[in-house]
Amino acid sequence: MIKKKTPKERRIILKHADNPGYSNKLDCYLKNDGYAMLKKAFKMKPEEIGEEVLKSGVRGRGGAGFPAGMKWKFLDRKSGKPIYLICNADESEPGTFKDRQIMHKDPHQLIEGMMIAAYAIQAKQAFIYIRAEFFEGARILEEAIAEAKAKNFCGDKILGSSYSCDLVVHRGAGAYICGEETGLIESLEGKRPNPRIKPPYFPAVLGLYQCPTIVNNVETLCNVKHILEMGGEEFSKIGKPNNTGTRIWCVSGQVQKPGYYEFECGALTLGEMIYDVCGGLLPGRTLKAVIPGGSSSKILRADERFSGKLKDGTEFDWGIDDIPLDFDGPTSAGSMSGSGGIIVMDDTVDMVEAMANINAFYAHESCGQCTPCREGSLWMKKITTRMCGGGARKEDADLLLSVANQIEGRTICAFGEAASWPTQSFIAKFRDEFEDKAQNGSTKPPLQLI
């Protein structure tokens, strides 16, 4: 057999981050052509930048994968109200740790991307909403912003122009729901982060202080700089149609080399990621399941087949290893690429325990506004925890499924789906293990997950 070449990373966002000697200081950033794109941006008309972003096809890296250029187009510019830009740096989806790398190692890239975006949408003010557990990240950003301000890259009359935009680092306080964009906005207004119902509260129309607001993920905003550098057209050639640019995949769980890896969209498959890039599974283990896009995405079983028709009409019939790592691949396989957090599980994992672990997360993080979500997530946690404690019943799998089905589609925000998809998919794919728990009780688990 010919040994396949290990797929090569293509680093755009993390181009410099891990280079020896590269620091998060301004002088280092400037030595590497830092803020050159901001200067270029200020020679363009704001709407020209928006056009480039639209042409690039870049999709949001925060979870939903919505095209950024389109989102910017939805901005209500006629209202006459001030416009705000918010960078979503809440990074709370279990399995995701890419924004952390960017903010710690290359904060000026984010600032430059943000100031270009702010100018393009003519924002009055910009915020970075960062999760409060990133103590170091917030400090690094504060220092970087101070440096950038001193050199007139943000703040008053940027680069001597008539455009001013202040950039403020705002820390959350440990709640996952602050990652949901309307919850984030409530939180930034100094309230409980209870998400708002859409419609009418689309941030681009009624966002922060009921003003038009753009919320984008850290990685998305960094891409803006590179779109300007290459031009939207060139950028759109990276990756695949509808899946443009690179993505930083975060691999965690039971592989030899967990970590973050940046690849062109579609440059490799899930199998190549696990075996070639991450060094395969731990010694003596076999693959059991993969959660491809953060804990909210549906689980994929190692031995299932995924078949159907792609958007362009081509038919596919994939094993788990064949799933292309881009936006559409995991979606075609019935899951999603979400935030890019790939969680790998091997044959030592008890699926009911893994489920119980995930359910504990959602029960803890529901904001509590919607009854199905608040009660349902707690029920699902209670049932799976009881199952792991030796109290499993024959009807539990169906009970769990019925609870999950009654959450999905009946809530204010997508947390409802995020909480029910894991349960629905675990039961669909590992029902035998849930039933076995009821039959044979809890066998001593090799791993403790709950």
Added chain:
Amino acid sequence: MELSEETLSKIEDLIPKYPEKRSAALMVIHLVQDELGAISDDACSWIAEKLEVEPINIKELITFYPMLRETPWGKKHVRVCRTLPCALRGSYGTCKVLEEKLGVKEGHVREDGEFSIEFMECLADCGEGPVVMVGEETFENIEGKNAEKFADLLVQEKLNSSKDFVSYEKSLVTKPPSSKTTKKK
């Protein structure tokens, strides 16, 4: 309730950064909590007055957000990640070791107020799990034997001098984290 000049001046600088005063709530609470360890009813009222809202508007934040406190954590607060990626790497064992060696159950403060442990949700460093934070610093791959050594050093107050566990962030820190996290009640 009394706050240091430093905190007071930070608060004064902070509020005008926001288009509306109330937006500064979380940041002001963080500053007050960093100094006092927790937000008392008095502190609640003080912050509310500062931001021109009702005390309940501050109270409802303290009671919602997991990191805001009505009673202080220990002098050294230890956060252990509980969520699936870290659990797959042994974080439940790590938490147990820490509970035993530090002499306090997760979710609690040791009687002498020295240590507290919080077994909490994903810390966004899942590639290096199990992840443990002590105060504001992150430590990675704390599992098994490693966890015991880690806990021993922590108890002996020698953790900061150990290079073994220090996360990649350490090399990036320009100024070492201040030790202001939580002061005695």
